[in-house]
Amino acid sequence: MDLHGSTVEFRNVKRTFGTVKALDDFSLTIKPGELVTLLGPSGCGKTTALRILAGIDKEHEGIVEIDGKDMSQVPANKRNIGMVFQAYSLFPNMTAIENVAYGLRVRGVDSHKRESRARELLDLVGLSTQADRRPTQLSGGQQQRVALARALAIEPSVLLLDEPLSALDAQVRAQLREEIRRIQSTIGISTLFVTHDQEEAMAISDRVGVMNKGVLEQIDEPGKLYNKPRTPFVAGFVGLTNYIPAVTESKSLVLVLSQSLEISDHSPAVKKGDEVRALIRPEEFEVQKADEGATVITKSFLGPVTRLGIDVGTPDLIYAEITSKEAKKIDTGDFVRLSISSDAVMIEHV
Amino acid sequence: MKRKFTAFDKVIIAFAAFFFIAPLIAAAEYSARGYGDKGHTFANYSWIVHQLGFSPALLTSLRIAAITILIVLVLMVPTVVYVHLGGRRYRRLVEILCLLPIVIPVVSLAIGAQVAMPKSLQSTSYELCFFYVVVAMPYVYRTLDIGLQSVALSTLVEASQSLGADWFKTLTMVIIPAIRSSTTGALFITFALSLGEYTLAVLLHFHTFPTWATNVSQQNIYGSIAISVTTLGGAWIFLIVIAFIPRIKSLFAQRKRVA
Amino acid sequence: MVIADELTSPIPTRGGRGTSRSTPKFKFDKSLLGLLPLFLFLGYFLLYPIASIISASIHDNKHHLTLSLYGNLFSGNYRDAFTGSFKLAFYSMIVSGIAGALICWSVVKTTGVVRTITSSAAGVLANTGGVPLAFMFIAAFGQEGLITKLLLHVFHWDLYGGSFDLYNFWGILLVYCFFQIPLMVIIFTPALENLRVEWIEANESLGGTKFQYFRHVLIPVLLPSFLSACLLLFASAFSAFATAAAMSNGSIPLVPLFIGNLVNGNVIAGQENQGDAMAMGMVIVSLFVIAAYLLLLRVTRKR
């Protein structure tokens, strides 16, 4: 089975509920065959974006295009979009295979064809032996597989997944996530995936878009998002970050933990003497044993690295990650000296 | 996510509200009439209270309700708790038994009572208490069962005993507090049922409040309609108040926190 | 619990099995003792009375064993009573089932105060109905009632112009709707609350029309719960006594009223036990209806 990947484009889409801006000037392009993830805290507008693309929500400004065709006059049931929901979306009166075949049934495909096609898809998601079970007789993970097969059965031009894994156990979640990615790239379907779990987003996507209060703050490849966040929100939401009180020394320099550092490009404008917070990742610290200074309070072994919780006199502990080999020399209660190894740091206003 | 509330729903609700409220209003209007068309008055309402037999009938009903509640407390609560603790394997059996009264029409039960019960019992209105327990049993069982399921009683008891509590402490500090709210619910159902039950009372010839209210209709139809309006309206308002109590409570709690 | 598992599951549980398998004979279980009070109570106040009716219903007044009392139920007044009750229960099941389901459809979408008011109203009308409801009706729809007058003066519709009479079949049916519809709302609510918006949206995204959603999803999903709720309505209307007794001063042949009459001593000489056969007749009808209800419920639970 080969689907041609479609191009999807949101242009300046706006959607408000009363006074809440669920989507604010939202623009996004999904390239053919690409898997793009929308990542953000609950209520930031991810589902809204998905529903607008699916045509379920039509009260929006701006333009949605699929393969260059304006969708505003196309109703949801003519858009040919596959959708997988968080949970409970299988029709309870139908067996797994009947669920998968439903899209073909409403299209008037004859029963022979739709059954063989549904079997093919159940095979693809590894459920060929469960074809005649009802949804309640399937585990949560199996239900989501059936939902995926059902969405793919109509050979959609785009696949939408709205937090499809968040109702599952951690183990099933990790496994199914890999499988979704495998199936998606095998058939080469353009996919919009929604989640609030950054690890999930990083693991599965070609590109991740981070959303905050209806605004798409940054969209980039996972590595870039982590290493080159363009806003304080992105820096804080993606990966673990320390927020350390600091004072600016000039428009371009900031004093953090008595170290003078350059302010990164994407930081807000400041003047000399502003009180700010510096955002510093755990692995950006170097930790050396000392006779006095900061105290190590916690120490947690994370495999190749070890995370230290260090009291430097700020309200919160500072977390630093060093190689577990180096960490052997340091124990809780020891005094250490912290230094920041990065060239430029991101700051935000307090 | 809620399904959409459409204009169709508004029409249905409005229609239903009219269908159900209009007769109540009409009856209220009727009950405020007097013999001889002298305008509207509350006389029929004060008439109720001054009527011969009012307080004895009400007292009988209250007494019956109290004893019924007592039997439910002594019989049903321990049984259901027991099934949830030790006799778990008999859960299905007890469930079937307790739901059995649903199948028996109350009229048939009344005939059976007349045929089977000894004369000594039939001569006192306390006979009703036992049969009210039977009639209420399915609802009481359901309420208690659902309530106890949600507190996972046997786990609580194991935890309490593993923490070193003896049986008495477990009973007073764990079991009783855990079953309190479902017990209250079950007793409430029992109370409402025994106050309003008509069929058994009239067929077994006892004078309870509902049978009295029906009898007086022969003397003063306006008065008996006043009773009906009071009963239905009162029960409705009572239920609404009960439903709002948690909200009012939380309102007070918030006030305190602010203050 | 190991023993419970052994009773119900064909798969051996871990450990502690050997001894009980070698003694297949029924062994008295001490924990049954805790249920003794319930057994005694139900035995005396439910099973014993029913057994007495059964026994009385198969004996004639000369204490000979006979089934003729049951035979009588298929002729004359008795048959009329059963057909009357069937007709009333059936009509009110249809009307209240459909109207109640529609109202329920809208009520489950409401929230907050509206929900509280509607659901408590349903509770009151469905449960404390009976006699007060009958009187409310007499007041509202009687010859002098406000609604009758309203219909006449505002809508120029003379309620009593045709065959309507508060005390005939149609009047009783109307009154029954006033507790049967709320009852339907109460029973049907859980089924509607289990509906999911995701099904509507899944249907749409899969290319289905609204009609196809109704036909392939909504109706098949709701039908078993709807039918089982209707059966409960039937059972409730079939055995309802209070409203009918207060409304119909005996003018309509209904089984509960008939039995009520017999209980009150209006017995035809030589047929003293006929009331017992009728009461059993009601139990049997009710048994069938509830059995069908349980069967349907199992279909829905399997989902």
Ligand SMILES: Nc1ncnc2c1ncn2[C@@H]1O[C@H](COP(=O)(O)OP(=O)(O)O)[C@@H](O)[C@H]1O
């Ligand atoms: N039907 C609706 N009515 C009112 N507000 C809504 C509705 N749907 C979403 N919202 C609001 O829009 C915002 C974005 O919602 P949503 O897209 O569901 O967030 P997410 O999926 O990222 O958790 C939220 O603030 C939410 O409260």
Ligand SMILES: [Mg+2]
């Ligand atoms: Mg969402």
